[in-house]
Amino acid sequence: MFDEGYFNLGYLDTLSYKNTFVHRLDPRAKLIATVAFVVTVVSFPKYEITGLLPFFLFPVLLFSLGDIPVKFILKKVLLVSSFALFIGIFNPLLDRQIVYSCWGFPVSRGWISFFSIMLKFFLTITSALLLIATTSFPGICHALRKLGVPGIFISQLLFLYRYLFVLVEEAMKAVRARDMRSFGRQGKGMKTFVSLVGTLFLRTVERAERIYQAMLSRGFSGNLHLMRPHRVSGADIVFLSSTMVLLYLFRVHDVVGAMGSLSMGTF
Amino acid sequence: MHMADALLSPAVGAAFWAGTVGTISYCSKKLTDTMEEKLIPLMGVLGAFIFAAQMINFTIPGTGSSGHLGGGMILAVILGPYAAFIVMASVLTVQALFFADGGLLALGCNIWNLGLYPCFVAYPLIFRPLAGSGGSRRRLTIASLLGGVVGLQLGAISVVIETLLSGRSELPFSTFALLMQPIHLAIGVVEGIVTAGVINFIRAARPEILEGSLSARPLSAHLPIKKVFIGFLVAAVLTGGVMSWFASSNPDGLEWSIQKVFGRPDLPGQTSGIAHALKSIQEKTALLPDYGFRKADDDKGRASATSVSGLIGSALVLAGVLLIGYIIRALRRKSA
Numbered sequence: 001m002f003d004e005g006y007f008n009l010g011y012l013d014t015l016s017y018k019n020t021f022v023h024r025l026d027p028r029a030k031l032i033a034t035v036a037f038v039v040t041v042v043s044f045p046k047y048e049i050t051g052l053l054p055f056f057l058f059p060v061l062l063f064s065l066g067d068i069p070v071k072f073i074l075k076k077v078l079l080v081s082s083f084a085l086f087i088g089i090f091n092p093l094l095d096r097q098i099v100y101s102c103w104g105f106p107v108s109r110g111w112i113s114f115f116s117i118m119l120k121f122f123l124t125i126t127s128a129l130l131l132i133a134t135t136s137f138p139g140i141c142h143a144l145r146k147l148g149v150p151g152i153f154i155s156q157l158l159f160l161y162r163y164l165f166v167l168v169e170e171a172m173k174a175v176r177a178r179d180m181r182s183f184g185r186q187g188k189g190m191k192t193f194v195s196l197v198g199t200l201f202l203r204t205v206e207r208a209e210r211i212y213q214a215m216l217s218r219g220f221s222g223n224l225h226l227m228r229p230h231r232v233s234g235a236d237i238v239f240l241s242s243t244m245v246l247l248y249l250f251r252v253h254d255v256v257g258a259m260g261s262l263s264m265g266t267f
Numbered sequence: 268m269h270m271a272d273a274l275l276s277p278a279v280g281a282a283f284w285a286g287t288v289g290t291i292s293y294c295s296k297k298l299t300d301t302m303e304e305k306l307i308p309l310m311g312v313l314g315a316f317i318f319a320a321q322m323i324n325f326t327i328p329g330t331g332s333s334g335h336l337g338g339g340m341i342l343a344v345i346l347g348p349y350a351a352f353i354v355m356a357s358v359l360t361v362q363a364l365f366f367a368d369g370g371l372l373a374l375g376c377n378i379w380n381l382g383l384y385p386c387f388v389a390y391p392l393i394f395r396p397l398a399g400s401g402g403s404r405r406r407l408t409i410a411s412l413l414g415g416v417v418g419l420q421l422g423a424i425s426v427v428i429e430t431l432l433s434g435r436s437e438l439p440f441s442t443f444a445l446l447m448q449p450i451h452l453a454i455g456v457v458e459g460i461v462t463a464g465v466i467n468f469i470r471a472a473r474p475e476i477l478e479g480s481l482s483a484r485p486l487s488a489h490l491p492i493k494k495v496f497i498g499f500l501v502a503a504v505l506t507g508g509v510m511s512w513f514a515s516s517n518p519d520g521l522e523w524s525i526q527k528v529f530g531r532p533d534l535p536g537q538t539s540g541i542a543h544a545l546k547s548i549q550e551k552t553a554l555l556p557d558y559g560f561r562k563a564d565d566d567k568g569r570a571s572a573t574s575v576s577g578l579i580g581s582a583l584v585l586a587g588v589l590l591i592g593y594i595i596r597a598l599r600r601k602s603a
Contacts, residue, residue, distance in 0.1 A: 009365055038372050043277045046435055053581050056588045064595035080367045084271035087436050087443075094437035110437060117435060121273035124370040131371075132364040140364070150295035152307075156357045159311020164318055164361070171319035185326050190461060193325035197336060197461075198468030204316040205476065208309040215308060260580025 008076065010165070012129070015068060016136040021235070022066035027135045027143035029236040033243040034131045040247045041123045047112050050256040052119045057246070059126045066134045073133065077125050088117040137161050163207075171200055269362075269377050270426050272370030276433040283429065284375030290383060291356055294349040306350060313342065314354045318361065327457055336465070337458035339385030340415045344394065344466055345476060348386040355382035380425045385418035393417055407470065408463040415459030416452065423451035 016023070022030075037058050044051055063070055095110035132140070138158065145154045174196055182188050212220075249255075272280075298306070317338040338358060342351035356378045362368045369377050397410035427443045430436050436443075470477050 012365055035371060038272060038370065039277050039280070042272055042275055042280065042372055050577055050581055053584045054588070056585065057591065060588050060592035061595070064592040064599070067599060076367060083269055083369070084273040087271075087274055087430060087438065091437045094439075113435070113437070117273045121271060124272035124372070125367045128364060128371050129367050137361075137364065150292055152295040152298055153291055153353055153357065155307055156310055156314065156353050157360060159308060160314035160318070160354075160357045160361060163312045163315035167312070167315040167319040168322065171323055175323055188324075188326045190325055190327075190464065193323065194461060194464035194468055197320050197323065198465050198472070200320060201316060201465065201469060202472055204312050205309070205473070208312040211308040211312065212305050256577060256580035256584050258580070259583045260577050263579050263583060 009168070011072070012133055013137065015133040016139070018067060018134075020065060020067050020134075022062055022134045024235070025134075025239055026232055026236040027139035028146055029232075029240045030131060030135050031140060031143045031147075033240055034127050036244060036247055037127050038124050040251050041120055043251070044116070044120070047109060047116060049112060049116050049119065051250075051254065052116065052123065054250040054255040055123055057250075058243070059123065059130055062127075062130045062134060066130070068130065068133050073126060073129050076129060077122060080125060084117055084121040088114045088121075091117070166207075167200075167204065170203065174200060269369040270373040270380065270429055272373045274430050274433060274435050275372055275376070276435065277372070279429055279433045280372040280375060283379050284372070287356070287375040287378045287383075290352060290379075290387075294352045297349045298353065306346070310346065310350050310354050313346065314357050314361075317342065317354070317358050325461075336461055337385075337415060337419065337455075339381055339418055340389065340394070340411060340459070341462050341465060343386045343390035343414075344411065345469075348390050351390075352382050352386040355386065376425075376429050380422040380429075384421035384425070385414070388421060389414040389418035404467055404470075407466060411463040411466050412456070412459035415462050416455035419451050419455035419458065420448060423447045 037055070041052065041055055062068065063073070091114040092108060092110035095113065096108045097110075098106045098108050099112065100107060135143075138161070141154050141157050141161075144157075145151070178188065178192060178196060182192075317336070320336045321338065323336075339351065339355050342354050345351070346354065359368075359377050359381060360374060363371060363374045363377070394410045394414035397413060398407050424444065424447070427440065427447050430438070430443065431440055438446075466477070
């Protein structure tokens with residue numbers, strides 16, 4: 001499980017270095033579009049299902065234009081520890097008012113709201129993962145900096161990301177060593193854990209001290225300077241404005257209903 | 268437990284984001300004012316450490332399940348509340364992006380729940396007084412255990428409140444709280460014991476690391492009580508505002524919880540005060556005119572109007588979306 005978590009982390013990072021139309025867009029445009037998408041999806045009322053369906057266009061476009069492996073992301077979405085599922089499953093139990101029947105099956109309001117929560121869950125989580133898969137983490141940090149997030153927090157994010165892989169690898173070594181010395185559950189208790197984590201902590205602090213000295217000798221004075229000139233291009237403006245327009249149209253108009261009555265009219 | 272986007276309404280998500288962003292800027296300002304820049308790499312690497320440590324499991328004695336380290340308390344003890352909050356926020360941001368824990372809108376709530384309570388409530392009001400000068404191992408253990416438990420309990424009740432205010436779940440307050448609090452009490456005790464163990468380990472090996480937080484130093488100086496109170500006041504007004512806003516606009520979601528508090532389905536005096544002000548601002552600046560203040564009959568959503576045409580429409584829209592994706596993919600393959 002540990003190795004898999006690490007592998008996923010590294011793989012998502014690798015994906016973000018592809019060179020497609022979506023990857024080349026300005027990180028700010030992608031960040032703003034994703035946030036607008038999430039807010040619009042979440043703004044639908046409790047019993048909304050059909051209104052959410054057109055919103056699948058956004059992840060589908062990012063998947064296909066950004067050349068992101070669908071299976072990998074979907075597996076991650078399904079595996080994510082779902083608090084939403086845990087809480088949402090109570091809706092069908094508590095709200096049993098039957099609203100209509102579908103081919104003889106009675107459908108209660110609770111099931112509708114549960115299904116609505118699950119659709120929202122899928123859309124929001126997928127779009128968050130797609131954001132990182134199409135924009136590198138440093139890219140998102142630069143976007144946040146440009147959007148006015150305090151510098152200390154950005155340095156913190158960049159530092160965390162830089163040393164994440166180093167420390168996770170170190171922790172992985174320690175875990176492997178522990179697993180080889182333990183039998184089944186024996187030897188994996190709290191006592192071992194505490195000294196394992198304690199040692200990892202001490203090594204971390206020592207590493208931080210070395211890093212600080214190396215930074216000092218290179219003229220560090222409290223600020224991280226970022227060099228990545230991002231210029232807003234025509235593609236960014238087109239992408240962002242068309243996303244906004246589509247989100248607005250999908251939110252306000254009943255696309256599914258229109259399609260339905262249109263097809264009923266033609267046949 | 269991470270809050271999820273799907274359970275949030277935009278207003279609640281935005282309110283907690285506002286609180287979180289405010290706290291981050293406040294902490295950043297505080298840190299730039301007092302900081303020795305040595306703390307920058309230490310904070311960064313400690314964030315990575317918390318991340319790595321949370322990936323290591325251990326078995327909980329007597330049960331088959333496994334636990335892991337909770338971050339907020341240990342960071343507050345080592346770095347002081349301001350730096351700890353920033354580190355916790357960064358850890359949760361990376362988790363939200365890479366592991367999709369919760370989502371982007373819920374990130375504000377998650378930072379609030381898992382960062383603010385341990386750093387600005389449990390640490391100054393529980394850990395500091397109990398731990399004293401850090402001379403005794405037992406006091407340190409009790410302080411970190413209690414601090415961890417209280418921090419997590421507050422976080423859990425906060426999740427309950429956020430979910431209820433959003434009105435997406437049917438769970439009544441008492442049931443939900445009875446579900447969340449005991450689970451998090453158990454988690455909190457286990458995490459607290461482990462946190463205490465690690466803090467004692469550090470104290471034995473490198474006592475000077477803890478000296479800063481146990482003796483008063485400018486960085487982790489006692490949090491002024493007045494500021495804590497003002498913070499709570501702001502939070503209360505914010506939550507109250509959001510709550511009455513929702514109660515007046517979205518009656519079916521919150522009706523029952525309001526009913527419990529006030530004994531009748533509507534809040535008294537909602538034609539004046541903050542709810543009214545918010546509503547008029549919303550009406551003037553509405554980008555999505557039908558969102559938020561739709562009529563009651565519209566509130567059932569388009570789903571209830573489902574008929575044959577609705578089903579056909581849904582199928583067509585989904586098929587169309589998938590077809591677009593498939594075509595783009597096929598074209599890419601061809602050109603590659």
